[in-house]
Amino acid sequence: xxxxLDCIPCFFRQALEAVRQADPDPAAHERLMRELLTVVRDMDxxxxxxxxxxxxxxxxxxxTGDVDPxxxxxxxFNRVALELYPSLVQRIEASDDPFETAVRLAIAGNSIDLxxxxxxxxxxxxxxxxxxxxxxxxxxxxxxxxxxxRSGNILYLGDNAGEIVFDRLLIxxxxxxxxxxxxxxxxxxxxxxxxxxxxVGLTELVDVIDNGSDVPGTILEDCSPVFRDRFARADLxxxxxxxxxxxxxxxxxxxxxxxxxxxxxxxxxxxxxxLGTYVIRCGREKIQEESEDC
Amino acid sequence: xxxxLDCIPCFFRQALEAVRQADPDPAAHERLMRELLTVVRDMDxxxxxxxxxxxxxxxxxxxTGDVDPxxxxxxxFNRVALELYPSLVQRIEASDDPFETAVRLAIAGNSIDLxxxxxxxxxxxxxxxxxxxxxxxxxxxxxxxxxxxRSGNILYLGDNAGEIVFDRLLIxxxxxxxxxxxxxxxxxxxxxxxxxxxxVGLTELVDVIDNGSDVPGTILEDCSPVFRDRFARADLxxxxxxxxxxxxxxxxxxxxxxxxxxxxxxxxxxxxxxLGTYVIRCGREKIQEESEDC
Numbered sequence: 001x002x003x004x005l006d007c008i009p010c011f012f013r014q015a016l017e018a019v020r021q022a023d024p025d026p027a028a029h030e031r032l033m034r035e036l037l038t039v040v041r042d043m044d045x046x047x048x049x050x051x052x053x054x055x056x057x058x059x060x061x062x063x064t065g066d067v068d069p070x071x072x073x074x075x076x077f078n079r080v081a082l083e084l085y086p087s088l089v090q091r092i093e094a095s096d097d098p099f100e101t102a103v104r105l106a107i108a109g110n111s112i113d114l115x116x117x118x119x120x121x122x123x124x125x126x127x128x129x130x131x132x133x134x135x136x137x138x139x140x141x142x143x144x145x146x147x148x149x150r151s152g153n154i155l156y157l158g159d160n161a162g163e164i165v166f167d168r169l170l171i172x173x174x175x176x177x178x179x180x181x182x183x184x185x186x187x188x189x190x191x192x193x194x195x196x197x198x199x200v201g202l203t204e205l206v207d208v209i210d211n212g213s214d215v216p217g218t219i220l221e222d223c224s225p226v227f228r229d230r231f232a233r234a235d236l237x238x239x240x241x242x243x244x245x246x247x248x249x250x251x252x253x254x255x256x257x258x259x260x261x262x263x264x265x266x267x268x269x270x271x272x273x274x275l276g277t278y279v280i281r282c283g284r285e286k287i288q289e290e291s292e293d294c
Numbered sequence: 295x296x297x298x299l300d301c302i303p304c305f306f307r308q309a310l311e312a313v314r315q316a317d318p319d320p321a322a323h324e325r326l327m328r329e330l331l332t333v334v335r336d337m338d339x340x341x342x343x344x345x346x347x348x349x350x351x352x353x354x355x356x357x358t359g360d361v362d363p364x365x366x367x368x369x370x371f372n373r374v375a376l377e378l379y380p381s382l383v384q385r386i387e388a389s390d391d392p393f394e395t396a397v398r399l400a401i402a403g404n405s406i407d408l409x410x411x412x413x414x415x416x417x418x419x420x421x422x423x424x425x426x427x428x429x430x431x432x433x434x435x436x437x438x439x440x441x442x443x444r445s446g447n448i449l450y451l452g453d454n455a456g457e458i459v460f461d462r463l464l465i466x467x468x469x470x471x472x473x474x475x476x477x478x479x480x481x482x483x484x485x486x487x488x489x490x491x492x493x494v495g496l497t498e499l500v501d502v503i504d505n506g507s508d509v510p511g512t513i514l515e516d517c518s519p520v521f522r523d524r525f526a527r528a529d530l531x532x533x534x535x536x537x538x539x540x541x542x543x544x545x546x547x548x549x550x551x552x553x554x555x556x557x558x559x560x561x562x563x564x565x566x567x568x569l570g571t572y573v574i575r576c577g578r579e580k581i582q583e584e585s586e587d588c
Contacts, residue, residue: 005310005327013303033299034335041331045324 022069050217077162108132109166139280151236159241185212217243256283316363344511362481371456402426403460433574445530453535479506511537550577
């Protein structure tokens with residue numbers, strides 16, 4: 001998905017919130033904003049929004065000298081989600097359709113997103129879970145189920161810290177031996193890295209790799225050869241969150257299913273759904289050609 | 295009030311909405327946004343936000359070749375407000391305290407603001423009026439009443455088209471011979487100019503002057519000598535709206551009373567009130583020294 005002019009105000013809102021969280025010095029905030037004004041002015045709108053996210057967060061890390069300004073907040077979200085984990089496992093096991101419940105919770109977990117929701121707090125997470133059971137979904141859970149059943153290698157692209165506990169709930173409903181879970185290669189915003197996958201127990205459950213990149217999404221050219229190889233060989237790619245959707249939705253032929261909440265009006269418009277909708281969206285041709293039911 | 299870093303995303307949101315309203319060509323939208331990225335990068339944050347508004351709207355008029363891109367929308371708001379006018383006069387006359395009712399309606403009219411509210415539609419105006427009677431006000435209606443009673447020359451600074459019909463309701467409760475009503479000197483956003491004052495009948499009621507400037511606020515250095523003279527000689531200045539507050543609130547010694555709705559979080563913080571509050575705020579020293587009760 002290309003960058004829209006509407007993304008410009010949002011870049012500056014995100015950057016300001018991010019730098020304020022990373023550094024208490026107002027002079028640093030002004031310096032970042034002025035530098036970004038040049039960066040955004042010179043950007044190519046055919047690029048996807050997460051590519052600007054990469055630049056913004058590189059600048060923040062450069063200015064603050066902190067390679068991971070969101071370390072604390074990521075730890076917090078992982079802990080909050082882990083505290084909820086036992087009750088969520090019970091809820092899944094007690095439900096009529098554990099797969100559907102797990103899918104809904106995995107999508108609900110996508111609410112833990114500092115890029116889209118500035119007011120996101122740990123306590124808000126519990127409220128979000130209550131939404132999970134009844135929120136309308138655009139896309140078919142059964143088609144996702146069939147696509148998973150039919151696929152050999154499944155690559156699951158994670159999104160944010162905290163959220164990956166919800167991904168773990170879904171992965172526990174899948175044939176684990178066929179799953180590879182991928183995280184970002186380096187810290188960017190509150191996106192999950194290998195440290196987060198370890199912290200929430202994902203590394204004990206499935207094969208976890210990092211993608212070698214610090215884009216808050218998946219730009220293959222920016223990813224490691226190992227990741228690109230896994231991506232190319234995957235029979236099914238489950239891609240979580242807006243950043244992965246924005247960067248991969250234009251890719252013809254990849255067997256991708258996107259799971260996300262449409263948290264911004266531009267992404268919602270691109271998906272053809274209302275803001276806040278839970279989305280299961282199959283990537284174009286390849287899945288349809290191969291399975292004809294997703 | 296100086297410009298805050300939080301104003302930066304808002305400048306771009308406003309500019310994009312404004313240029314889309316003024317010109318259907320997406321290439322013009324992108325050109326404006328890229329040009330503004332340079333303008334905002336080089337701005338002095340000690341300037342007030344309406345000074346950036348002036349630059350944004352000059353660029354839009356330059357790009358579109360239209361000296362008044364909001365002509366149609368301003369006419370619309372004037373007409374909607376004029377249709378409501380007879381019933382609002384009745385409401386004021388039937389009320390226990392016609393002055394208070396008129397003040398509340400004048401403040402309510404400040405909702406007609408395309409800078410703060412992008413979704414503002416004509417039909418929304420009627421809803422706003424219903425709020426007028428019960429919204430909490432910060433500041434004292436009685437102190438405003440006393441200040442008016444004690445003042446000889448009163449200069450009333452208007453804000454937006456449509457809104458000035460609500461100002462007319464208040465002016466009809468005041469000693470008209472003492473009132474001068476001022477509008478912007480040239481079109482900018484949906485701010486009222488002389489044409490709007492004529493359209494809503496204000497010119498038949500009181501002396502109306504324009505301030506000679508196209509700032510969506512009041513920067514004295516940018517105003518005409520005639521306006522500056524009236525400003526200096528006024529015993530009381532009633533200044534409507536956020537733009538006038540942002541540009542005049544830092545002025546020591548001027549006998550100003552601001553009437554507005556706090557429509558943005560930064561202005562609300564500056565005023566020390568909640569977002570959406572109806573505000574009657576006396577400008578500092580001079581009024582207090584002279585009247586000691588405002």
